[in-house]
Amino acid sequence: MRPILLFAFLAASLVLSTGLLPAQEAVYHAPAGEAPPVAPPLKKGSPLDHLANDPKVAAPTIGYKEGNIKGDATWIAHRLIDDMGGQGWGWVKKSGDGWGSAKWVTLQETPGLAVAPHRKLVKADADLNWEYKLWGKFALYKAYDPRMDEQLPVFVLEGYEVIGPAAPLSIKVGPPDRIQHRPSGASSREGRPILSDPGVD
Amino acid sequence: MRLFLALLSLVVLGTLHAPAQSREDIVLTGGPALRFMEHGKGDVSHDVYWFNFVDASVIRLKQLKDQAKPDELVTWLIYRPAYASRSQEMGMDLLAQLQDKAKTLGVNLHWFNSKEELVTYLNKGLDRDKTKIADFDYFGHSNKACFLFDYSNTIDTMSIAWLHVKDLRLIDSDIFAHDAICKSWGCHSGEMYSKWWKSRFDVPMIGAIGKTDFAHGGLPQLSNANDKWGQ
Numbered sequence: 001m002r003p004i005l006l007f008a009f010l011a012a013s014l015v016l017s018t019g020l021l022p023a024q025e026a027v028y029h030a031p032a033g034e035a036p037p038v039a040p041p042l043k044k045g046s047p048l049d050h051l052a053n054d055p056k057v058a059a060p061t062i063g064y065k066e067g068n069i070k071g072d073a074t075w076i077a078h079r080l081i082d083d084m085g086g087q088g089w090g091w092v093k094k095s096g097d098g099w100g101s102a103k104w105v106t107l108q109e110t111p112g113l114a115v116a117p118h119r120k121l122v123k124a125d126a127d128l129n130w131e132y133k134l135w136g137k138f139a140l141y142k143a144y145d146p147r148m149d150e151q152l153p154v155f156v157l158e159g160y161e162v163i164g165p166a167a168p169l170s171i172k173v174g175p176p177d178r179i180q181h182r183p184s185g186a187s188s189r190e191g192r193p194i195l196s197d198p199g200v201d
Numbered sequence: 202m203r204l205f206l207a208l209l210s211l212v213v214l215g216t217l218h219a220p221a222q223s224r225e226d227i228v229l230t231g232g233p234a235l236r237f238m239e240h241g242k243g244d245v246s247h248d249v250y251w252f253n254f255v256d257a258s259v260i261r262l263k264q265l266k267d268q269a270k271p272d273e274l275v276t277w278l279i280y281r282p283a284y285a286s287r288s289q290e291m292g293m294d295l296l297a298q299l300q301d302k303a304k305t306l307g308v309n310l311h312w313f314n315s316k317e318e319l320v321t322y323l324n325k326g327l328d329r330d331k332t333k334i335a336d337f338d339y340f341g342h343s344n345k346a347c348f349l350f351d352y353s354n355t356i357d358t359m360s361i362a363w364l365h366v367k368d369l370r371l372i373d374s375d376i377f378a379h380d381a382i383c384k385s386w387g388c389h390s391g392e393m394y395s396k397w398w399k400s401r402f403d404v405p406m407i408g409a410i411g412k413t414d415f416a417h418g419g420l421p422q423l424s425n426a427n428d429k430w431g432q
Contacts, residue, residue, distance in 0.1 A: 039236075039251070040291055048237045048290065087358045108356045111237050116357075143359040146344045146352070154356065 047111035056122045060130055060162045067114025067159030073133035075155070078102070078166060079117070081125050082173050086148040089116065091169065092134060092155050099169055105155045106143045114159045131166045135159035150175055224273045224335035224378060225327060226265045228308075229319075230258045231341020231387075232283020234353035235290050247342070247353060251287050251295060253415040254340040255302070257386060260420055261338050262306050273335065277303055278322065280341070280350035280362060281312040287354070316350075316364055320371045333378035337406075340421070343387030345394060366397035377404045386421045388412045391431035405432040 042049045078099070079090040093102035109115040117132060118124045139154035152175050172179045233248035240246070258277065265275050279299060288295040303310035311326065313319045323334070342352035342360075351362040377383070383406035385394060390408025398406040411428025413421040423429065 039249075040293060043292060046290075048240060051237060051240050106356055106359050111235075141361055143356050143361055144347065144349070144363045144365070145359055146342075146347060146349060147358075149344070149346050152359070154361070 047115065051115075051119060054120070057120055058122055058126060060117055060121065060127050062162050062164045065159070065161045066117075067110070067135065067157070069133075069135050069159040069161060071135075073135055073161065075134040075136065076163075077132045077134050077155075077160075078169055079127045079130050079132070080169070080173060081128060084148065084174070086150070086152075086174060087145050088152055088174070089155075091171065095133075099171060102169075102171065103138075103153050104173060104175055105138075106145070106152045108139060108143075108154050108156045110156065110158055114157045116157070117160060117162065129166055129168050131163040133161040133163060148178075150177055223332055224270070225332050226269065226273055226275045226336035227278060227323075227334055227338070228258050228262050228265070228276070229278045229337070229339045229341070229348075230254050230280065231339075231343075231348065231350040231352070232280045232354055233287050235286060237290060238353040238357045250416075251284075251291065252298075255299065256418060257415055257420055258338075258340045259302055259306065261340070262308050265336060266306060266308065274309060274327075274332070275307075276309040276311055276326075277306075278311050278313055278319065280319075281314055282362070283351055283354045316362055316368060316371075319350075319364065320368075323376055324373045329373060329376045333381070334376050335378045335381055337377070337381065337383040339385040339387060339390075340415075341387055343385060343390055343394070345389040345392035348385070348387065348390075348394075366394055369397055369401040372401070374402055377402050379404070383407065385409070386413055386415075388424075391429075395432045399432070407432045 042052065073095055075092050076095050077090055077092045080088075082088050087106060088104050089107040090105065091099065091102040092105045093099060107116050109119075114136075117130075118127055121127060134155065134157065136156045136158040139156050141154060142151040143154050144151055231254055233251050233253065236249075239248065262275060262277055269275055281296070284295045284299060300310060311322060313322060339348055342349040346366050347360070348364040349360040349362075350364070351360050353359070355361045381402075381404045383398065383402075383404055385391075385406060385408040388409055389412070390406070391410040392408070395406045395408040398404075407430050409423060409428060410431045412424035413428075414424045415421045
């Protein structure tokens with residue numbers, strides 16, 4: 001009897017140790033074809049609530065201030081839209097410097113503190129060639145624009161004040177790589193814009 | 202004495218048959234946009250459903266677990282910051298939900314916060330001399346030149362975390378098994394990314410020529426009749 005038991009014990013050990021028994025069946029059943037779950041309701045007073053429900057205006061209000069605007073503004077911005085389809089926001093330079101030193105940037109908003117001025121406008125391009133005092137800083141990282149296959153400096157917005165409309169600038173739009181026609185080494189840059197929208201949900 | 206010999210046999214057998222873990226299957230999952238960034242964009246508003254990439258990943262992970270050999274480890278790599286910020290926006294703990302899903306599936310969950318962390322895991326997460334990657338799937342935003350782990354989550358319509366075709370050189374060229382199966386379920390990967398992938402790793406990667414659609418549940422499908430999978 002004992003040899004039989006011993007054999008059974010050894011056989012069972014062998015089966016278990018070699019993984020011949022299937023792993024326990026996962027109980028999760030992924031949705032197939034059904035509607036996705038419903039998102040929780042908008043939180044009253046959240047940035048998304050303000051964006052969705054606050055009234056929009058036709059043009060910025062001169063002197064309007066938003067966010068953390070303590071101290072003198074370090075930065076001056078000129079809003080512009082990239083005709084080539086890039087998602088840059090405009091030019092930013094140090095206060096007191098000439099526009100020749102300005103950088104073509106993308107704006108990283110801080111929802112709940114300061115968001116891009118055009119969020120308050122009926123049309124997102126209604127502040128074309130308007131200028132702003134900005135509070136914030138340049139990020140240490142860059143952003144990738146999937147439409148253009150190029151990288152832009154990131155200005156992290158903490159506050160702003162509307163200066164008003166200004167004369168158009170005579171500076172070429174885009175990051176230095178585009179303006180100076182520096183080859184990137186990736187053929188994806190041939191024939192910009194890249195014309196492949198990011199994935200859709 | 203016989204009992205001692207039996208126990209000794211067990212120990213020896215267990216040692217001989219302990220899984221050597223020579224292969225790893227990886228599912229790489231990018232993050233969703235914030236609704237704040239995508240608000241008001243109508244039909245092109247991305248990621249209305251926050252787990253579009255996750256649900257598809259879970260299906261694939263389950264397939265991999267079901268077919269995994271005893272020596273195969275199944276790993277789920279998730280770009281954490283995007284789910285953290287979407288959690289904050291929605292007032293739901295999506296990170297905990299992801300951990301629960303991984304636990305239920307019995308897969309090895311590994312968060313990453315940047316391209317550098319991802320590359321480090323791929324190169325050194327396991328001893329790649331011993332454990333090659335046998336299967337690789339990507340679910341997330343993409344264009345033909347890039348995997349976009351972050352898209353419209355930190356900056357409207359932009360990415361701050363991506364893996365460009367030019368970045369593939371950061372990944373060791375010998376991390377994949379010679380018969381590895383790789384697929385990007387994102388949009389447009391078959392138009393360029395697949396070619397660079399094959400060139401770098403000498404294994405093919407199936408990718409979409411055209412767009413893919415995550416909206417209907419299940420694994421993503423090609424969006425249009427004229428789209429196709431290529432490599």
